[in-house]
Amino acid sequence: MPECLEVVRGHASVRAYLDEALPEEHVRAIVEAARRAPSSWGLQPVTVTAVLDPSKRRAIAEAVGGQEHVARAPLFLVYSVDYNKLLEAARLFKVDPAEPGLGHFTVAVIDASIAAAWSALVAESLGYGTVFIAVYAAACRVAEVLGLPRRVVPVLGLCVGKPAERPAPRPRQDPDLFASRDGYIPLDGEAVKRLAGVLGEKAKKVYTTVLPRGGFYERVGRELAECLRERGFRL
Numbered sequence: 268m269p270e271c272l273e274v275v276r277g278h279a280s281v282r283a284y285l286d287e288a289l290p291e292e293h294v295r296a297i298v299e300a301a302r303r304a305p306s307s308w309g310l311q312p313v314t315v316t317a318v319l320d321p322s323k324r325r326a327i328a329e330a331v332g333g334q335e336h337v338a339r340a341p342l343f344l345v346y347s348v349d350y351n352k353l354l355e356a357a358r359l360f361k362v363d364p365a366e367p368g369l370g371h372f373t374v375a376v377i378d379a380s381i382a383a384a385w386s387a388l389v390a391e392s393l394g395y396g397t398v399f400i401a402v403y404a405a406a407c408r409v410a411e412v413l414g415l416p417r418r419v420v421p422v423l424g425l426c427v428g429k430p431a432e433r434p435a436p437r438p439r440q441d442p443d444l445f446a447s448r449d450g451y452i453p454l455d456g457e458a459v460k461r462l463a464g465v466l467g468e469k470a471k472k473v474y475t476t477v478l479p480r481g482g483f484y485e486r487v488g489r490e491l492a493e494c495l496r497e498r499g500f501r502l
């Protein structure tokens with residue numbers, strides 16, 4: 268069994284950390300993992316910001332809905348979609364750059380997410396606890412805190428620190444509901460019940476908060492579209 272699969276199987280998001288800074292070499296390794304991640308066309312439309320200033324971490328914690336673990340994490344990384352640097356580089360090839368649009372954004376969000384996942388895997392391999400943060404839900408506010416230029420949109424955060432809690436791995440969808448071969452999963456009534464049951468007692472709250480008309484994801488979509496336009500994207 269590959270060692271990294273053991274790390275993946277042991278994963279549980281950690282939201283409480285010891286008050287201990289990471290050694291510089293660990294910070295570098297976690298950022299390096301993101302830098303080495305694959306990206307579409309090898310373009311890397313991504314920038315990683317380590318937020319070291321506690322007052323900025325506090326401001327981001329408030330921006331993402333009062334998430335205390337963001338302020339308390341010894342290391343907080345922000346992964347941004349970044350067409351600012353790439354459009355500068357494109358000028359060298361006399362490219363008349365299109366305003367970045369939905370295609371640009373989608374590809375870069377995927378690249379940024381893969382980069383962040385690689386960081387998390389390395390951080391957890393080093394024994395740290397991590398939790399991703401939905402920076403996409405407060406993208407423009409986080410961009411303002413960090414003073415990011417136009418065409419840069421922060422999408423994901425990662426808290427890293429020595430764990431002060433060791434939660435057990437949390438449930439996941441059954442293998443037959445998560446993956447299939449050569450087609451779609453068999454989604455009968457029994458399967459739907461099993462699917463809804465994965466989140467246990469939290470299921471009703473999560474489903475009714477996130478998915479309905481006017482719910483969390485619709486709000487994220489509206490606000491993100493507005494933020495993208497403000498930051499020089501065309502939708």
Ligand SMILES: Cc1cc2nc3c(=O)[nH]c(=O)nc-3n(C[C@H](O)[C@H](O)[C@H](O)COP(=O)(O)O)c2cc1C
Binds near residue numbers: 279400401
């Ligand atoms: C893209 C993404 C965004 C997330 N955003 C947050 C967040 O803002 N705050 C938080 O506490 N956890 C966040 N999480 C963590 C999830 O809640 C967590 O991964 C999920 O509940 C499963 O739990 P586990 O990671 O412990 O297995 C996020 C996870 C992902 C992948």
